[in-house]
Amino acid sequence: MGERQRIIIAKPGLDGHDRGAKVVARALRDGGHEVIYTGLRRTPNQIVRTAMDEDARFVGLSSLSGAHGHLFPTVCNLLREAGLNDVIVFGGGIIPDDERSALHASGVRAIFGPGTTSSEILEFISEAAGRNCGVGSQDPWHWGE
Amino acid sequence: MEPIRGEGLVIAITGPPGVGKSCLVDGLLHRLAPEHIVAVLAVDPTSPLSGGALLGDRIRFSVLDDDSKADSIYVRSIATRSSSGAVPSIIQSLASHLLGNGFGLVIIETVGAGQAEIRCAAIADRIIVVEGPARGDGIQAEKAGLLELADLLIVNKSDLPGADKVVNDLTMSLSITDDSPEIIKVSALTGDGLDQLPAMIFALESRVSSQRARNRQRLLMAHEHLLTANPNFEAILDRISQEGLSLAQALEELS
Numbered sequence A: 001m002g003e004r005q006r007i008i009i010a011k012p013g014l015d016g017h018d019r020g021a022k023v024v025a026r027a028l029r030d031g032g033h034e035v036i037y038t039g040l041r042r043t044p045n046q047i048v049r050t051a052m053d054e055d056a057r058f059v060g061l062s063s064l065s066g067a068h069g070h071l072f073p074t075v076c077n078l079l080r081e082a083g084l085n086d087v088i089v090f091g092g093g094i095i096p097d098d099e100r101s102a103l104h105a106s107g108v109r110a111i112f113g114p115g116t117t118s119s120e121i122l123e124f125i126s127e128a129a130g131r132n133c134g135v136g137s138q139d140p141w142h143w144g145e
Numbered sequence B: 001m002e003p004i005r006g007e008g009l010v011i012a013i014t015g016p017p018g019v020g021k022s023c024l025v026d027g028l029l030h031r032l033a034p035e036h037i038v039a040v041l042a043v044d045p046t047s048p049l050s051g052g053a054l055l056g057d058r059i060r061f062s063v064l065d066d067d068s069k070a071d072s073i074y075v076r077s078i079a080t081r082s083s084s085g086a087v088p089s090i091i092q093s094l095a096s097h098l099l100g101n102g103f104g105l106v107i108i109e110t111v112g113a114g115q116a117e118i119r120c121a122a123i124a125d126r127i128i129v130v131e132g133p134a135r136g137d138g139i140q141a142e143k144a145g146l147l148e149l150a151d152l153l154i155v156n157k158s159d160l161p162g163a164d165k166v167v168n169d170l171t172m173s174l175s176i177t178d179d180s181p182e183i184i185k186v187s188a189l190t191g192d193g194l195d196q197l198p199a200m201i202f203a204l205e206s207r208v209s210s211q212r213a214r215n216r217q218r219l220l221m222a223h224e225h226l227l228t229a230n231p232n233f234e235a236i237l238d239r240i241s242q243e244g245l246s247l248a249q250a251l252e253e254l255s
C-alpha cells in the first residue's frame, strides 16, 4: 500500500443520488486514505475551494447525468487557475468511450466505469501519487488503455 | 506547546456521534458569518483497521453554499490518526495560527469519545457538550466523562420526543455540584433556540471545575509531549524491551 493521501470525493451536477460516490469514498477509506466527502450538488467553484482548504492531493468527481463533459474540465481549469497544479483529478460514472479522450486531455487522469473494483482505484491512487500528474502537469499519462 | 495567539476565542463542540454537532455548527455559522470570520476544525476518528478515515462533516455545512457567507468561513477536516497524541497538538497550533491570522472564532468539532478526541476538546477556551434524545440508553456524555468538561450543555433535537427527558436526566446528574453548566434545548433542524447561541457563546464563562478538568488534560498532554519529544525516547524504549530497563528508570532518564 502506498502513502496515505487526502482525497476529496465530490459530486458536481444536479442529478439525484450519490450511492456510487459513497461506495468509492468508503473503499478509499478502507484502503487507508483520508477521504473528505462533500455531498451532493457541489459547484465546480466549491469543489476547488474545498480542495484548497482541505489541502487535498486528489479530487474524485462522480457524475451520472452526462454533465461530466462540461463539469470535469471546468473543475480542472479552475484548479489550475487557483494554482493548485499538483492536485490529481479522477472521475467516475457512466462515461461513453468516445468522450474519454477529451476528458483525459482536459486533465482527468483516470475514468472509472460502473464495474470498477476498489483495488483498481487504490492502485491508481498509489501509482498517480508517485507521478507528477497534477492538473498542471504536461505529462500525457493516464490510467488504463 | 504553549499557545501563541491573537485575540479571539476557541470553542469545542463535542458529544456522541449523530447527536447533531455538525448541523449545530452549520446553524451557528449561518448566524455568525459574514460578520465574524470563523474557522471550523472538524475532527473525526481514524479507522483503527485501515488507518483511513471518512471525513463527512462538510456535508452538513449548507452555509458553504451561500456565497455571501462562505468567504468568511474556513473548514478543515482532520482525522485523529494514531493515538500518538500528535493530533491534539497539531490542532492547537492550527488554532493559534488561525487566531493570529484574522479569525475571531475557531470551532473544534470532535466526537466526545476516546482520549485523542477529548484532548482535542481540551485545547479550547470553552467547551460545549451536545446531547440529544438517542437510543434510550441514558446520557452518553456522562459515560464518556464529558460532563465535567462542559461550560454549556446543549440538548439538540428538541423537535423530537424525549428531549425533555434528556434535559431532566442531565439536571439530575448535575444537581450534586453547585457549579453546574447551563442547559439549553435547541433544534438544529428547525432552528429553534439557535438565535441566542452566538451571544451566549461569546459571553460564556468557564466553570471552575471544567477549567480544572481541561487543565488536567492539557497537563497530561504536555507531559506526554515532553516524554515523546525526547530524542532518546526510541532508544530508551529499546532498552526497556531488550535490557530490562525498569519503567521508573526510563522515566527518570526521559524527564
Ligand SMILES: Nc1nc2c(ncn2[C@@H]2O[C@H](COP(=O)(O)OP(=O)(O)O)[C@@H](O)[C@H]2O)c(=O)[nH]1
Binding pocket: B015, B016, B017, B018, B019, B020, B021, B022, B023, B024, B060, B156, B157, B158, B159, B160, B186, B187, B188, B189, B190
Ligand atoms: N430531528 C432532528 N434531527 C437532527 C437535528 N440535528 C441534526 N439532526 C440529524 O442528526 C443526524 C446527525 O447529524 P450530524 O450533525 O451529522 O451529527 P454529528 O455526528 O453529531 O456531527 C443527521 O441525520 C441530522 O439530519 C435536530 O435538531 N432534529
Ligand SMILES: [Mg+2]
Binding pocket: B021, B022, B023, B056, B057, B109
Ligand atoms: Mg459531525
